Amino acid sequence: MLYSLAIKNILASKSRTLTIFLLSMFTTAFFIVYVAYTDGSHEQMIKSSVEIYTGYAHINTKGYQEESDYDHLIEDAKQVETFLKQKPFVSNFSPRFETYVLLSQKEKTVGSMLSGIIPSRESSLSRLKSALIKGSYLEDNDTRAIYLGSDLAKRLSVDVGDEIAMIGSSLDYSTAADLFVVKGIFRTGLFDFDLSSAFVNKDYLDSIMMSENKASYFVLDFDDNQAADSYTKILSKSLPSSYEALSWQALLSALVQLMQVDSLFGYISISVFFIVIFFVIMIFSYVNIYSRVRQIGLLRALGLTSKDIRILLFNELLIITLVSVSLGAVIGAAATYYLEVYPITISGLADTYKEYGIVSDTIPTHFDAFTIAWNTFSIFILNLSSIFYPIYKINKLSVTEAMRYV
Amino acid sequence: MKYLLSFIFIFASSLYGSEADDIIKAVEDNLRGDFMYAKMSMVVTGGRGKRTVGMESWSQGDTKSFIKILYPKKDKGITFLKLDTQMWQYIPKIERTIKIPPSMMLQSWMGSDFTNDDMVKESSMIKDYNARLLSRSSTIATIELLPKSNAAVVWGKILVDVDLSNKVPTKEIYYDDQMQKVRIMTFSNVQRHGSHSLPMVMELKPLDIEKKKNSTKVIFEKVNYDTPIDASYFSKNALKRYSN
Numbered sequence: 125m126l127y128s129l130a131i132k133n134i135l136a137s138k139s140r141t142l143t144i145f146l147l148s149m150f151t152t153a154f155f156i157v158y159v160a161y162t163d164g165s166h167e168q169m170i171k172s173s174v175e176i177y178t179g180y181a182h183i184n185t186k187g188y189q190e191e192s193d194y195d196h197l198i199e200d201a202k203q204v205e206t207f208l209k210q211k212p213f214v215s216n217f218s219p220r221f222e223t224y225v226l227l228s229q230k231e232k233t234v235g236s237m238l239s240g241i242i243p244s245r246e247s248s249l250s251r252l253k254s255a256l257i258k259g260s261y262l263e264d265n266d267t268r269a270i271y272l273g274s275d276l277a278k279r280l281s282v283d284v285g286d287e288i289a290m291i292g293s294s295l296d297y298s299t300a301a302d303l304f305v306v307k308g309i310f311r312t313g314l315f316d317f318d319l320s321s322a323f324v325n326k327d328y329l330d331s332i333m334m335s336e337n338k339a340s341y342f343v344l345d346f347d348d349n350q351a352a353d354s355y356t357k358i359l360s361k362s363l364p365s366s367y368e369a370l371s372w373q374a375l376l377s378a379l380v381q382l383m384q385v386d387s388l389f390g391y392i393s394i395s396v397f398f399i400v401i402f403f404v405i406m407i408f409s410y411v412n413i414y415s416r417v418r419q420i421g422l423l424r425a426l427g428l429t430s431k432d433i434r435i436l437l438f439n440e441l442l443i444i445t446l447v448s449v450s451l452g453a454v455i456g457a458a459a460t461y462y463l464e465v466y467p468i469t470i471s472g473l474a475d476t477y478k479e480y481g482i483v484s485d486t487i488p489t490h491f492d493a494f495t496i497a498w499n500t501f502s503i504f505i506l507n508l509s510s511i512f513y514p515i516y517k518i519n520k521l522s523v524t525e526a527m528r529y530v
Numbered sequence: 531m532k533y534l535l536s537f538i539f540i541f542a543s544s545l546y547g548s549e550a551d552d553i554i555k556a557v558e559d560n561l562r563g564d565f566m567y568a569k570m571s572m573v574v575t576g577g578r579g580k581r582t583v584g585m586e587s588w589s590q591g592d593t594k595s596f597i598k599i600l601y602p603k604k605d606k607g608i609t610f611l612k613l614d615t616q617m618w619q620y621i622p623k624i625e626r627t628i629k630i631p632p633s634m635m636l637q638s639w640m641g642s643d644f645t646n647d648d649m650v651k652e653s654s655m656i657k658d659y660n661a662r663l664l665s666r667s668s669t670i671a672t673i674e675l676l677p678k679s680n681a682a683v684v685w686g687k688i689l690v691d692v693d694l695s696n697k698v699p700t701k702e703i704y705y706d707d708q709m710q711k712v713r714i715m716t717f718s719n720v721q722r723h724g725s726h727s728l729p730m731v732m733e734l735k736p737l738d739i740e741k742k743k744n745s746t747k748v749i750f751e752k753v754n755y756d757t758p759i760d761a762s763y764f765s766k767n768a769l770k771r772y773s774n
Contacts, residue, residue, distance in 0.1 A: 187740065190740070191740045194577070194578055195576065195577035195578065195740070195741075224637065226628060226630075226631070226634060228626065228628040231629070233628045233629050233630070233631050234631065234633075235631060235633045235634050235637075289621075289624050289626040289628065291619070291621060291624075291626075291628060293638070293641055294604075295578060296578065296579070296581060296641075297574060297576065297578070297581060297638075297640070297641025297642075298581070298602060298604040298605050298641065299604070299605050299608055299621060299640070301621045301623050301624045301626075302623075302624060303624050303626075
């Protein structure tokens with residue numbers, strides 16, 4: 125009986141029903157899309173950082189992350205290669221040797237991170253090859269060829285075919301120097317990376333730096349990169365004690381934390397909006413209930429208890445909220461899924477986005493059923509809780525007070 | 531009474547400041563001289579072993595110096611020129627002269643525990659730091675050097691023990707801007723060269739736990755303070771000209 129009475133009341137109070145219905149539906153849909161956008165942009169930022177160069181996991185000696193110097197090199201790279209070949213879940217891997225050098229052309233000298241890579245293997249582990257904008261990518265038999273970041277090339281005022289001097293320190297700390305010809309120029313969109321990175325064939329760099337069979341670290345790809353964290357834990361257990369395997373979450377911990385802080389601030393900002401919605405629904409419920417005080421008094425006089433009145437009023441909002449939030453969830457989820465498949469492209473914003481490490485100028489959403497369900501549930505509970513105060517107030521009135529209420 | 535005590539304290543502090551400045555200035559004047567030629571070896575010990583670098587240096591005052599590497603064979607002929615706070619390097623293997631950019635000033639010099647900044651700014655104690663006398667006996671004074679507010683320096687504090695009779699430092703402790711000890715430099719085997727005294731052995735030890743095996747020892751083999759040095763050593767042309 126209380127349910128049918130609740131439905132009757134919902135239909136009778138059209139303006140309240142419509143307002144709460146629209147507010148709840150809009151809030152739910154908006155919240156779902158907002159969170160999906162935030163997660164989507166964070167995911168894209170991390171994906172860009174991981175896939176451009178960092179990679180999904182590294183194997184390095186313990187202490188290398190803190191002090192990336194020659195005292196923390198992998199001294200037997202072949203041993204690590206053999207170890208990795210035996211792991212079926214490691215789909216690709218390659219050693220890198222990174223060193224800090226001076227690159228000089230005429231009067232200009234710039235400090236740069238010079239990396240020795242195996243070009244053929246690297247092309248499937250990073251986006252270095254696809255980031256080529258001029259000249260050509262490195263090859264495994266290259267000798268004096270260097271592949272430069274676009275902003276570094278600009279700083280040195282060099283172009284493809286120009287010669288630059290490299291001065292660094294070899295493993296015995298003697299001076300290592302050579303002349304290289306710019307073979308290609310790349311642009312990833314990661315400003316710092318494009319400004320300070322240069323690559324040469326590892327075999328040749330090893331001959332200059334005396335770093336044969338040495339590596340700063342190995343970069344890895346797994347058959348399922350989403351499981352990088354668990355795979356690195358498995359690797360760490362079977363690696364010699366002086367080595368460690370780190371997933372991208374550990375390698376880019378600062379970026380991951382930045383994303384978490386950004387999400388937190390996003391939630392705080394949007395919660396202000398929800399509090400406003402909460403009070404609007406509460407005020408509408410309050411006004412609506414008080415306009416029906418005499419009706420409620422009559423129901424009490426006819427034998428309904430205050431508990432029945434509580435249930436009646438709660439049921440009214442429960443029905444409206446359930447329908448509106450469900451509809452909002454469907455709309456929000458559909459929009460999220462659509463925008464994940466067909467992301468919005470904001471042309472002209474590419475450069476601005478690149479400053480934040482987002483290589484693409486599209487903003488995809490991240491469709492995740494669990495997040496959508498959780499967000500829908502949050503809005504549902506928030507809306508329902510707005511009825512408690514009006515119920516509390518109305519139940520404080522006695523039957524006669526309610527009957528005489530004007 | 532308390533005003534009198536305050537006055538005495540301020541007066542005493544200024545005296546200590548002035549005396550500390552005088553000691554530091556005397557040390558720098560003694561070590562530098564107007565001209566200095568030295569032949570030395572530098573023993574660099576690190577996690578990857580030990581290596582010895584032989585070199586010659588020519589300097590004029592505190593603004594000009596020229597260094598030539600004599601050995602090992604791989605580094606032979608590399609030259610460095612310092613003019614004021616700028617530094618150039620010539621590498622014979624590629625026949626190129628490069629200017630060390632400011633961003634590289636904190637990088638290691640020739641694989642040692644010295645930085646490029648040490649090579650350029652070795653004489654700025656009196657210009658860039660406020661000196662304060664912490665203690666003094668008849669032979670040794672301990673002086674605290676704190677950077678002046680407008681000084682572009684690397685260290686947060688330097689504590690210097692000075693041998694007053696020879697006007698040479700015996701120990702320098704370097705602190706970072708968090709006031710953590712970063713490295714210790716010790717000086718020994720003081721010898722007289724004309725009107726100057728010089729510790730013939732200097733050893734630098736970084737205190738970073740990751741670099742506990744590291745040390746750099748500079749041993750002076752030949753020193754001449756009193757012969758004027760040809761101005762040709764202090765030009766960019768000298769880098770290539772005196773490389774061989």
